[in-house]
Amino acid sequence: MKQGVQGVTGAGTPPGPAAAPAVRVPQQARAEDDTVRERGAAPGAARGEHTHSETPIPRPRPVVQRSSVRGQILDALRTALLAGELRPGEVYSAPALGDRFGVSATPVREAMQRLAQEGAVEVVPNRGFRVVQRDARELAELGEVRALIEVPVLMRLARTVPADAWADLRPAAEATIRAAATGCAASYAEADRAFHGAMLGLAGNEQLVNIAEDLHRRTQAPRPGPQLPRARTDLMSDASHHTSLLDALIAGDLDSVNLLIKEHFRTV
Structure with a gap:
């Protein structure tokens, strides 16, 4: 039984450790592909997924071990998408990705179905999953929708939520x-999503948080053009907005809160 669950590495991402943590794959997660192998067929053949002529996938890197194999695979796939290692427009089969991760196709397929719900990939019948390619206009529209939802809610919360709640x-x-x-x-x-979710959570509206989280994940799609990750300086600048915004919210400085929120959404 294969036991390693790893991430995917590629050019432009920080190198990870050479060895991956061992992970025991649940027997039921491999049962389907094991049955297929016993019949002499390739993994995934029972579902009509073809693995030939696919673009080679870079060797994976370790991710933090978690109790759920599917959760580990989902995290690794999200990392690969943001790093541009799974390229927009390309089709990837669950068996091929499972082979790279050292697991059966089942948890990969489940993770990909989750990504399809989030709009990161789309199902290609009898082949696998195509990475969605968003153009600059679509990303700008998603960012605008996020701002239309989050900015007025945060301004309302800035007027009503006590300072100690923001300090938390x-x-x-x-x-x-x-x-x-x-x-x-x-x-x-992930940290950015958690922070925004925590702020919106003060509104006590679970549906609002869920919709905002979905929009956040959709705006994290790979950018058009050469797939280069965001520079560390850009990430640090974006993160600094969070602490400045929190300082203004704690101080009850509504003018600064308004300016900082709008500036933040111009750069996300």
Whole structure:
């Protein structure tokens, strides 16, 4: 049984450790592909997924071990998407990705289905999943929708939420600084999403938080053109907006809050 679950590395991303942590893959997650192998067929053949003539996928790097194999794969795929290692427009089959991660196709397919729900990939019948290619206009439109939702909500909360509640969000803001300092776009995206979710969570509206999170993930799609990750300096600048905004919210400085929120959404 294969036991390693790793991320995907490529040009322009910080090198990871040479060895991946061992992960035990649940037996049921491999049962389907094991049955296929016993019948002499290639993994994924039962679902009509073809693995020949695919673009070679870079060897993976380790990710933080978690209890869920699918969760590890999902994190690794998100990292690969943000790093441009899974290229927009390309089709990837679950068996081929599973082979790279050292797991069966099942958890990969489940993770890809989740990414399809988030709009990061689309299902290609009998082949696998195509990475969605968003143009600059679509990304700008998504950013505008985020601003239309988050800015008025945060301004309303700035007038009603007490300072100590904003102060409780300091660890989340500092987490974005630490994530930005690593230069890892995927780590920063998750910390950024968590911080924005924590702020909007003060509204007590779960549907609002879910919609905002979905929009946030959609805006994290690979940018058009050469797939280069965001520079560390850009991430640090973006993260600094969080601490400045939190300082203004704690101080009750509504004019500064308004300016900082609008400036932040011009740069995301």
